[in-house]
Amino acid sequence: MKIRPILATAVAAAVTMPALLLSVTPAFADDKPTAQTQDKPSIAELEKAAAAATAAYDDAVEAESAAKAALEAALSDTSPLAMAAKAAKAVAVEAATAKTVADQAVLDAQAAVDALAETATEEEKTAAATKLTEAKADAETAAAAKTTADVEAVEALDARDDERVAAARKLDQAQKATKAALADKTAADEALAKAKEEGGDDGEDCVPEADLTTVVTGLPSTVVAGTKVVFNLRVTNGTDKTMDEVLPFAYVHATDRSGLKTIDDLVHLQWSSASSSKWKTVDNKHYMDAISPLKAGTHADIKMRLTIDASAPAGNGVTFVAGDYFNDDGTCGGNPDLEGYEFLIAAAGSKPGKVDDAKPSTTEPNTSDLKAQSGAPARRVSGSLAATGSSSAMSQLALASGAAVAIGGGAVFLVRRRKAGSHA
Incomplete structure (x- = not known):
């Protein structure tokens, strides 16, 4: 099967030529309709x-x-x-x-x-x-x-x-x-x-599928170094067909305040499922265990835990989430965008008080009549990496480019070549 790394190749190109980021990949430019992000470079x-x-x-x-x-x-x-x-x-x-x-x-x-x-x-x-x-x-x-x-x-x-x-x-x-x-x-x-x-x-x-959504809730917009925060990742199948295997993707990237020094080694992301309370580290491909299956109109929740070392300096962070699906008949696809939830890193000992949750974009989510596998209602959201609510386009670009370097081009996009009994 052919894999179309829409964002992978775009981000790899962006790392090489930041100016090209704005002309080749609309998903990383000004806030534009999500449909534009589905065009493959x-x-x-x-x-x-x-x-x-x-x-x-x-x-x-x-x-x-x-x-x-x-x-x-x-x-x-x-x-x-x-x-x-x-x-x-x-x-x-x-x-x-x-x-x-x-x-x-x-x-x-x-x-x-x-x-x-x-x-x-x-x-x-x-x-x-x-x-x-x-x-x-x-x-x-x-x-x-x-x-x-x-x-x-x-x-x-x-x-x-x-x-x-x-x-x-x-x-x-x-x-x-x-x-x-x-x-x-x-x-x-x-x-x-x-x-x-x-x-x-x-x-x-493999094709982009905008109705396979990943939404983060409960991630604070400010996280103090030396603490742990628990939040939720909801993966929703908004299509009218069952997805045989859905692979949730998550990656956290952070820099100091200048945006020039990466501090990824001081931030750690783990997950646990409803079937097991044991915390597991997201694998080196930034994937979690597959959800098999994810029925049409349902969602699955994954508990996430973000830990920031006490030695981390004040800075900026972003948690990227996405999802890929593979069906037994060979069809595959996934999110056309990476959702980026930005947060500030406060120095150890800081008292930020009550803070809002990190938001993926300024786009208002549309409610739907989707039903969760657990029976709770689900929500659909739209947005892209370019619209994460950041007050600084330059810091957003630095985080995106740094993430591309750290993840590697092949891990950014929605789908991987499916191999028998595994995913890559």
Whole structure:
């Protein structure tokens, strides 16, 4: 069967080219109708993203080469600042020699005065005294010249060294930029290759299914580091057909306040089912055990637990949820969107007081007459990752891109190739 990784390839491309995020994947752009998020990025669009990543990498390699040449030039003895430092040092050496000579002249003149005989004439005494005075004046001038020359030599050496340090730093930055650009290029190439590979399989496509919904309730909009919060994930089959196997998907991603430092290792997500109160960690594919089956018009509830280590800094978090389904007849599909529930992380010991629940979007949920398997009414909601109620589009983009890096492109979208007795 062919798998269509609608959001997987889009997010992978977004990690490579954040600007492309807005043009290729409407689900991550401004708030738009959910139907627009179901369009699969074309091979041509992914090729464009890969080409842009390659161009960015080539530019980074060129910039690194230029930075390396600049450092080599700065380290050369023939660079302007190096030659100026050398000349200033030579002047300082000459000034030091001149001062030594002048100081010796003072000593000699003083010795001549001291050696005058008692029978020396006034003319002889006057001449010796005059010579000593002149020697002392020359020594003072030589000392001042040496001080000036020493200062100028130090300044010239500092200027040369500062240029070399700055050039070394630029090369280090250029090397890091090249490494990052290579990683982005690799991600874009892999996303393109995967799309081509999956698009080339024979068989039936997995399809987006907007009526398979995942809704989080009870997740606070602010969570204090060092605490645990329990909330509910409801998976609803809003279609008129039974889904033989539904795989709930959940992933939590967090950063510090800057949005630049990922702190995923300090946040932990677990789940438990109605049949077992034991907490289980969401697997490395971000899936929970399958719901088999999920009848038409019913829902299933999964208890979730979010734990934030006490060492976590204040920051921002988002819990993504989705669901995939597989039927015994080979049909498959899942959510066309990832629902993102944003929350703030407060520093350990904070007292945020009463806070509202995290919301997936500003879109009002539509009530329906769906009935839960347990007999309770279900609710349908619409929304997308772009509309999570965030006051900062940039932090939303940082969370989305960071999540894409952490999860990996293949784990973001709704469906996986179904294998006998397992899911991937």
